[in-house]
Amino acid sequence: MKTLRVIWSLIRYQPLLYLGDQLSWILVHLSPLVPGFLYRAFFNSLTGDAPVGLTPEGILALVVAFAVGQTGLRAMGFLTDMPHRFMTVSLLRTNVFARLMERPGALALPGAVGDVFNVMRDDAKQIEDLLSWFCDLTGILAFGALSLLTLFSINAEMAVLVFLPLLAVAVVAQLAAHRVQKYRYALRDADSAVADSLNEMFESAQAIQVGGAEQRVIARFKALSEVRKGAAIKDRVFAQLLELIGNGATSLGTGFILLVAASAMQPGLAKPFTVGDFALFVNYLATISFFTVFVGRIVSTLRQARVAVERMAGLLPDLDPVAIAQHRPLYLRGPEPAVIAPPRDRLETLEVRGLTCLHPSTGRGVEKIDFALARDTLTVVTGRIGAGKTTLVRALLGLLPVQSGELRWNGERIADPAAFFVPPRSAYLPQVPRLFSDTLANNILLGSSDARQRPPEERIREALWLAVLEEDVESFEHGTETQVGTRGVRLSGGQAQRAAAARAYAQGAELLVLDDLSSALDVVTEHRLWERWDALRGSGQVGSHTALAISHRRAALKRADRILVLKDGTLDDVGTLDELLTRCEEMRQIWNARDAGEE
Secondary structure, three states, rough: OOOHHHHHHHHHHHHHHHHHHHHHHHHHHOHHHHHHHHHHHHHHHHHHHOOOOOOHHHHHHHHHHHHHHHHHHHHHHHHHHHHHHHHHHHHHHHHHHHHHHHHOOOHOOOOOOHHHHHOOOHHHHHHHHHHHHHHHHHHHHHHHHHHHHHHHHHHHHHHHHHHHHHHHHHHHHHHOOOHHHHHHHHHHHHHHHHHHHHHHHHHHHHHHHHOOHHHHHHHHHHHHHHHHHHHHHHHHHHHHHHHHHHHHHHHHHHHHHHHHHHOOOOOOOOOOOOHHHOOOOOOOHHHHHHHHHHHHOOOOOOOHHHHHHHHHHHHHOOOOOOOOOOOOOOOOOOOOOOOOOOOOOOOEEEEEEEEEEEEOOOOOOOEEEEEEEEOOOEEEEEOOOOOHHHHHHHHHOOOOOOOEEEEOOOOOEEEOOOHOOOOOOEEEEEOOOOOOEEEEEHHHHOOOOOOOOOOOHHHHHHHHHOOOOOOHHHHHOOHHOOEOOOHHHHOOOOOOHHHHHHHHHHOOOOOOEOOOOOOOOHHHHHHHHHHHHHHHHHOOOOOEEEEEEEOOOOOHHHOOOOEEEOOOOOOEEEEEEHHHHHHOOHHHHHHHHHHOOOO
């Protein structure tokens, strides 16, 4: 039922375009009725049974003229169908993408990126096919009804023999529908497994190399690919088998016609069966057989579309499935809507009051966190593994749903943190940075502008210096135009971390949020990075130098204006390093951890 609700919503999105598509293909599918009568008249004219005034030459001219007209009808059908298809699939993908962008960033995707990509590409296309083929179905049913009446009016017994094999094909298609759906589920699951494997390989490229696991990973990928190949073969072979059964019905029906026509053509009958009637039957039989196979394909596609709707709706588990077909403008023609950039609100203070964010699966997170940070200060969040440090900053930025608490920017309550904390208000460097398959320069700028209207080259140069990446870039063959590869795979772990840091610096944001900035850096590079941060703060340069950083490294803790110590999801203590080392046991244990950096 939900599949039909989605289809009905898509039909109502552009009703006039859909109506035009329907009418066009009704005419296309009804048009084969006319050639049958022309073939009948032609063969009857050769035996002298044709109506007066029709010659074989004249009938052939009509056949050619009508063939040209059929070509025009099909062209008109495609001119309406292709825009309708494109708008349908664009609406589905836009709705899903827009809803995903509205979800908390850390929970946006319910599955792996590759799996989501497959759903957006293949399953949206499946729904598009079904909606388009509904236009064909109307014309096919109309042709079937009219051709059936025509054949019964000529010879009822022969018409029954023609339709019996086709009816059997329809029954077989219906009985096979469950298996079609089963094979499609298996194929989609196999697609997802392969996509997930690729995603994991790109995410863990360095770990695979360090562990010497290349051959094992490749072997697993080959095994998954073999499973996918088997599922694809089953899905395709079964669909082809149904089509083969339908094509066999054509030959069977033709054989029945030949057997019955031999006796029906005997002279002296009250209503003789002419050669022209035979030609009409054979012509309609071929078309009806093709249409029967096509109807079976539509039934199969309906089953597959149910899978597609479930998978697309599964990307938005908290919404009604019809949300994937919600009506919205697509801006396919004319100027694109203006992009309204978030305002640059100067940060003076940021207050966090009673912030609670617990993960539903574990019940762990952070509870009742209160703190404030002022402009041009470095606030460091520290704690043991699992204390809730990353959860805290993600909840603050709106990347995780919170159960309670409020945030205030310069005293004003923030209603929607996810929409509020974006450049130029804030820039976020996650623990595992995400780089795009593009040049280093584009990864740093991300198409953003600068409040001081500086040239892109100057912004990149300063960001590279702050991130201690300028020397590495000088060794790159193409400098900042070097392609970093998928997820930055062409860079080392430290280079990828610093490239992401440069991206955060380049935004010129009022607030920098840094999650374990120096985790992938050696000691020397880490010290240089923090020294340059000190130099920036002491330079008097225009702009905000406010940061909220997660770290347990001494280089960061020494420079912190305030330190927040988390313990088991609660705020254990707040203060300067000297104050906390005096009174906070948790802080002393973190500070004295082995090698001054391990917990």
